Amino acid sequence: xxxxxxxxxxxxxxxxxxxxxxxxxxxxxxxxxxxxxxxxxxxxxxxxxxxxxxxxxxxxxxxxxxxxxxxxxxxxxxxxxxxxxxxxxxxxxxxxxxxxxxxxxxxxxxxxxxxxxxxxxxxxxxxxxxxxxxxxxxxxxxxxxxxxxxxxxxxxxxxxxxxxxxxxxxxxxxxxxxxxxxxxxxxxxxxxxxxxxxxxxxxxxxxxxxxxxxxxxxxxxxxxxxxxxxxxxxxxxxxxxxxxxxxxxx
Amino acid sequence: xxxxxxxxxxxxxxxxxxxxxxxxxxxxxxxxxxxxxxxxxxxxxxxxxxxxxxxxxxxxxxxxxxxxxxxxxxxxxxxxxxxxxxxxxxxxxxxxxxxxxxxxxxxxxxxxxxxxxxxxxxxxxxxxxxxxxxxxxxxxxxxxxxxxxxxxxxxxxxxxxxxxxxxxxxxxxxxxxxxxxxxxxxxxxxxxxxxxxxxxxxxxxxxxxxxxxxxxxxxxxx
Numbered sequence: 494x495x496x497x498x499x500x501x502x503x504x505x506x507x508x509x510x511x512x513x514x515x516x517x518x519x520x521x522x523x524x525x526x527x528x529x530x531x532x533x534x535x536x537x538x539x540x541x542x543x544x545x546x547x548x549x550x551x552x553x554x555x556x557x558x559x560x561x562x563x564x565x566x567x568x569x570x571x572x573x574x575x576x577x578x579x580x581x582x583x584x585x586x587x588x589x590x591x592x593x594x595x596x597x598x599x600x601x602x603x604x605x606x607x608x609x610x611x612x613x614x615x616x617x618x619x620x621x622x623x624x625x626x627x628x629x630x631x632x633x634x635x636x637x638x639x640x641x642x643x644x645x646x647x648x649x650x651x652x653x654x655x656x657x658x659x660x661x662x663x664x665x666x667x668x669x670x671x672x673x674x675x676x677x678x679x680x681x682x683x684x685x686x687x688x689x690x691x692x693x694x695x696x697x698x699x700x701x702x703x704x705x706x707x708x709x710x711x712x713x714x715x716x717x718x719x720x721x722x723x724x725x726x727x728x729x730x731x732x733x734x735x736x737x738x739x740x741x742x743x
Numbered sequence: 744x745x746x747x748x749x750x751x752x753x754x755x756x757x758x759x760x761x762x763x764x765x766x767x768x769x770x771x772x773x774x775x776x777x778x779x780x781x782x783x784x785x786x787x788x789x790x791x792x793x794x795x796x797x798x799x800x801x802x803x804x805x806x807x808x809x810x811x812x813x814x815x816x817x818x819x820x821x822x823x824x825x826x827x828x829x830x831x832x833x834x835x836x837x838x839x840x841x842x843x844x845x846x847x848x849x850x851x852x853x854x855x856x857x858x859x860x861x862x863x864x865x866x867x868x869x870x871x872x873x874x875x876x877x878x879x880x881x882x883x884x885x886x887x888x889x890x891x892x893x894x895x896x897x898x899x900x901x902x903x904x905x906x907x908x909x910x911x912x913x914x915x916x917x918x919x920x921x922x923x924x925x926x927x928x929x930x931x932x933x934x935x936x937x938x939x940x941x942x943x944x945x946x947x948x949x950x951x952x953x954x955x956x957x958x959x960x961x962x963x964x965x
Contacts, residue, residue, distance in 0.1 A: 632959025
């Protein structure tokens with residue numbers, strides 16, 4: 494299976510001391526779903542932002558299919574247009590309706606004519622079951638609905654991969670379910686996804702591989718069952734125990 | 744009580760027209776230039792930003808009357824520039840207003856947080872596209888109330904035009920008082936005209952603000 498996205502020996506340091514990404518290499522194949530988890534502050538978000546070319550890396554290479562995105566002279570805007578990114582804090586365009594949010598890049602990046610952009614945007618909103626709310630502004634939507642629009646916005650330009658940075662962690666617990674349902678639908682459709690998340694039941698259900706990330710590095714990888722039953726490293730063991738306890742409490 | 748006005752109506756009308764023209768031109772040219780200055784200050788790097796800061800300090804830190812006098816008499820004396828007096832009036836008001844509006848617009852741009860830029864980039868838009876389609880539309884909505892204030896202040900500043908030989912609305916008042924020795928009624932009329940124009944314009948701005956207001960963006964930080 495050829496990889497959709499790959500990174501080799503990625504490094505990212507903040508202000509000399511804080512190493513957020515320490516020699517990280519990974520690859521993800523078409524239709525695969527990989528889930529990154531680990532303690533907060535370990536650099537997961539930075540890693541994902543680097544992969545999306547939203548944060549420049551210090552060293553290392555990132556490939557989208559066969560194209561090296563970290564090479565000199567690459568059109569970063571065009572590269573980002575082929576990657577779908579979902580933010581932890583959603584970041585919808587606050588002056589646009591749900592439809593406007595999804596439509597904007599279709600109009601000005603994909604250069605679709607107005608009608609086609611509208612149609613394509615409505616289709617994306619339908620996929621996340623937000624079509625009815627298309628004329629509402631972000632502040633008129635619940636957090637879960639906003640995040641579904643965020644997913645539709647990323648999905649609308651038919652990206653090769655979706656990168657999702659803790660898509661549910663800024664939401665109230667009762668709102669996470671609808672977003673998880675949406676992600677489950679995408680998984681069924683075979684969308685390639687790299688997700689930072691601590692939603693363990695969801696991970697167990699859909700992830701092909703889980704990646705335990707701590708102190709800027711990949712500590713351990715394996716299928717969900719591996720982590721739920723017998724993770725190798727002490728750190729992963731401890732972290733899993735805590736996560737499972739928390740999930741059971743909920 | 745106001746019969747004395749009759750012969751002066753044309754003077755008042757001319758004065759009002761000049762005041763309106765200079766205000767409206769200054770306000771809109773100042774908006775365009777102020778936006779460029781704000782963008783230059785935020786994104787232009789250290790040198791550009793220092794130059795802009797000097798510009799702003801000069802226009803905010805010196806009296807408008809002196810700016811008009813300098814433009815009218817000093818600039819043509821020092822530089823090989825010749826221009827009709829009206830050009831002075833229009834240019835100085837635009838430059839002066841731009842210095843103030845730059846501050847308002849910069850503030851508004853900065854309240855539109857970095858996250859909107861990230862969101863724009865994440866869908867493949869360039870920085871410029873995001874600025875144009877996402878950040879400026881939000882900033883302009885935020886800036887409308889401050890901009891309305893700038894309009895009020897600019898209108899009244901046009902009184903300074905009298906010092907460099909123009910007959911603006913206040914100048915019209917002065918000429919009535921000077922020839923008729925009717926002081927209070929004349930100034931009351933002139934003040935009422937200012938008041939009516941400012942009220943009308945701010946009402947329009949309020950309507951535009953209400954119309955363009957977007958849920959969740961209406962709380963103005965200014």
